[in-house]
Amino acid sequence: MPELFGHPFSSYTWKALIALYENDTPFTFQMIDPDHQENVQRILTLSPQGKFPVLIDGEREICESSMIIEYLQHYYPGQVALLPPDKEQAITVRMFDRFFDNYVMTPTQHIVNDFMRIPSYRDTLTVNSAKAMLQQTYGWLNKHLQNTQYACGDAFTLADCAAAPSLFYADW
Numbered sequence: 001m002p003e004l005f006g007h008p009f010s011s012y013t014w015k016a017l018i019a020l021y022e023n024d025t026p027f028t029f030q031m032i033d034p035d036h037q038e039n040v041q042r043i044l045t046l047s048p049q050g051k052f053p054v055l056i057d058g059e060r061e062i063c064e065s066s067m068i069i070e071y072l073q074h075y076y077p078g079q080v081a082l083l084p085p086d087k088e089q090a091i092t093v094r095m096f097d098r099f100f101d102n103y104v105m106t107p108t109q110h111i112v113n114d115f116m117r118i119p120s121y122r123d124t125l126t127v128n129s130a131k132a133m134l135q136q137t138y139g140w141l142n143k144h145l146q147n148t149q150y151a152c153g154d155a156f157t158l159a160d161c162a163a164a165p166s167l168f169y170a171d172w
Helices: 011-022 037-046 065-075 087-116 124-144 158-171
Strands: 003-006 028-031 054-057 060-063
Touching (some): 003 037, 037 054, 054 065
Parallel strands (some): 003 028
16 A cells, blocks of 8 residues: 655645545555654655655655656556546646646745745745746636636646645635
């Protein structure tokens, strides 16, 4: 049974969890926090930057939430095809996955990181740039998502796994 190492407040862990739950994939969750130092130490040996989530399935170690979801699609397929079989549709889904991670979650994380700094180390230039990127991104997304049920049409996909946590935290 696969093990997912992460923290439930981590947007990228959440992204992988959505995929696991959407297809009722059995797994064991391994918490990364100060109370689980053995898991923290394991992550430091598995992930080049000590980042999570990481999926371990037997001898297989998969870093990065998008790659975890692709792995699950291939080795633990469920009722929901998170990556469509059609190549053109799959490219669009992957593009939107990267879009939500890079143009919603990344600027949101810059804002959150700045907020967590002590006031004398805050960087208004970075925050203003991140907010401008979000505004531009929202304008584009509003046009694209006007007539769709999900991020890439009428089916729940990898793009929606990325959209949910990034939009949630950006709104928050």
